[in-house]
Amino acid sequence: MATKPVILTADDDPQVLRAVERDLRAHYGREYRILRAASGPEAMGALRELAERGTPVALIVSDHRMPEMDGVEFLGQTVTLFPDTKRVLLTAYADTDAAIRAINVAGVDRYLLKPWDPPEERLYPVLDDLLAEWQASYRPAFEGVRVLGSRWSPRAYELREFLARNHVPYLWLDIEARERDAEVSRLASTLGDPPHLPLVVLPDGTRLDSPTPAELSGHVGLQTRADRDFYDLVIVGGGPAGLASAVYGASEGLRTLIVEREAPGGQAGLSSRIENYLGFSSGISGSRLAQEAVTQAKRFGVEIVTGAATALRVEGPYRVLELADGSSVSSHAVIIATGVQWRQLDVPGLERLQGAGVYYGAGTTEALAVKDETVYIVGGANSAGQAAMNFARFAREVVMLVRGPSLTASMSQYLIEQIEQTPGIRVELNSGVVGVHGEERLEAIDVFCSSSGETQTLPATSLFIFIGAQPGTEWLSGVLERDGRGFILSGPELMKGGKRPPGWPLDRDPGLLETSVPGVFVVGDVRLGSVKRVASGVGEGSVAISFVHQYLANV
Known part of the structure; x- marks a missing residue:
């Protein structure tokens, strides 16, 4: 549900504070959240917290004569945090001159004399007009993840790409826009000195100072640990080939887990437009294709974990995958679908x-x-x-x-x-x-x-x-046969001189997409000799499942 806008009242007199809160709640409680504070500093603390959370504040009602910080000073300071909020000063008759000056100096919209009984005549009509004016220009704040930082920050870019590729809605707030963007200004005013940017603010108000994608994962609802210790099939990599394997494997009854280091979709998921993929006459974005594939996989019960694979080992009939967080998962069969990474341009300083x-x-x-x-x-x-x-x-x-x-x-x-x-x-x-x-x-x-x-x-x-x-397969060194560039050998590529690969334990040749370890298959761009196309990756991923079934039938 959308967050209710806030009406905040501040007064150092407990009896008056309760009375103001009671009358505000009675008339505005259904549409607004009513908060109270016993002093100016306490109210400022509450407003800073509301600003951090992106909670809108429609109206502030403050008493004038308060110790530590009087009402005029308090209301003046609130302008930085909430420039569009309406402000009302409660004052005694003797302070009306100060109240009038406050309207000119401190951004106070109206002043009201105490007592305000009956509120139906002396309080609500004034506040109704102010709130109607505020509502006319109010635009509900974005309630998802907010990222505040500099466009030129590598960590900020990394976080934005991570959120975008994982289809996590977020709002980017450029710190350089603080002078012209009220929300950026409000959030920037809550930063420490020196500020730790980029700052990620979660919907519940939790602040994360310059987190890594791995640290952010659990906070935005991404699964970071497998639910089980054992699966029929574990797929390393969530690009088109890996997702296709998952869809076909799970739809045919295999308990299937995908381990994806960054985000489902792989390099294809970064493509702005794929024009030649069969069935989409007007093209489809890589992001949309990945999102649809993830939805389809989850519908069949595929479990997707965000994490990096660090090692693969064989324990009898089981294949054990070790992950960067220290955990591990076991399975009967593994499909390697890690794709490739962009080759670095060799230019000094790049x-x-x-x-x-x-x-x-x-x-x-x-x-x-x-x-x-x-x-x-x-x-x-x-x-x-x-x-x-x-x-x-x-x-x-x-x-x-x-x-x-x-x-x-x-x-x-x-x-x-x-x-x-x-x-x-x-x-x-x-x-x-x-x-x-x-x-x-x-x-x-x-x-x-x-x-x-x-x-x-x-x-x-x-x-x-x-x-x-180029493939990122260093973690498989000494486990699977690779060529000099790191691409994984499979099937006929392993049969050098017509001989099976060293250490091959079975009385049969490796299958078409099978690696030098029985029960471990490779599909997509990471496979030596693959065709670097989305459609071919999807084809290999789906075909691999038939080989997995053949392998499992003889385990």
């Missing part, structure tokens, strides 16, 4: 600016932030083209820096045609980034053109990099 103007992948949370700016994209494959089309909706100009002489070798023709027809996209061939400038954030880039031999230094605030990918 790593320092990652998340502060330099981004790997689509940077979905940055699309609105680049409005009216020039965005540079490094890469010439489909992922780069899809990102260019997305950013062209917001940015003044999108410049694609492509190392090769054309796009045809690495990009689908439909996407090339879209780029050519979009006036806001400029493609620079035979070009690449060789240097970056900036201390706390990206300020400029050096672009080398191989055809002219010239290097230009260009002002830049946003650089998105798509230069291929």
Whole structure:
């Protein structure tokens, strides 16, 4: 339910305070939450807490003669926290001159004389008018997760991407907008000195200072530990291949667990638009595809845990997966579907600016932030083209820096045609980034053109990099057979010279998607020889389940 706006009353006289609260509650209690405070400092503390939680305050009613802090001073200080709130000063007849001055100086809207009996004549009509005026301009505050920080903070970017990819609604509050955004100003006023940013404020008011995604996971409803110790099937990775395996496995009766390090969807989940996936004539965003797949998997009873796999070992007929939090889960069969990670661009100083103007992948949370700016994209494959089309909706100009002489070798023709027809996209061939400038954030880039031999230094605030990918399979070293780049071998790739892999214990050859450990299968981009397409990953993930059944039938 939506949070009720608050009416706060402050008075140091307990009898008067109870009377004000009683009358306010009787007339406004159904639509407003009535709070009271016995002093100005106590009321300020309550207001700071309300500001931290994002709770709206419609009206403050304060007595004038209070010790420590009189009503005029108190109401004046509340303007910083709640600039749009209506303010009423309760005063004695002898203080009316001070009350009138307060209207001009302290932002007080009205003053009322004590006593106010009967309230139907001397209190409610005045407050009704003020509350009606407040309601006319009131917009209910966002009640989900709020993230306050700087656009150029790597941790803030990491948290926003984590929340977005896990489909957790959140509100981004840029600290640099404090002068023009009332909510940012209110929340910023509650920060300590020095402030610990980014600050995450949960719906219940809990504050987390610069948390890691792992620390945030449990607070936003993501499952971080498995419910059971044993499953029929454990899938490592929640991209299209892993989700497809989960849907088919669970729908066919297997108790199935997905362990996903970051967020379901994998790299495909970061795609702004997938145009050539069968069944979606107008295309579908990677985020939407991932969300639908997660919903489908959960409908069949798939359990999804957010966590990183750190090791895999064999204990007789069981496969044991160890996780970063120290826990472990066992299963009869395992499917590795961890996909690939973006390859790093080897440019001095680039790593320092990652998340502060330099981004790997689509940077979905940055699309609105680049409005009216020039965005540079490094890469010439489909992922780069899809990102260019997305950013062209917001940015003044999108410049694609492509190392090769054309796009045809690495990009689908439909996407090339879209780029050519979009006036806001400029493609620079035979070009690449060789240097970056900036201390706390990206300020400029050096672009080398191989055809002219010239290097230009260009002002830049946003650089998105798509230069291929590599598997992150170091945690499987010594367990599964991999090639020199880390891709996992399976099926025929394991049969060197027609011989089974060393240590293979069964009197049969490894299955088509089976790794060098029986009962451990690999699907999707992490598999050596896979076709790097969403559809092929989904196909492999679904087909793998038939091999899992064959394996389980003979365990």
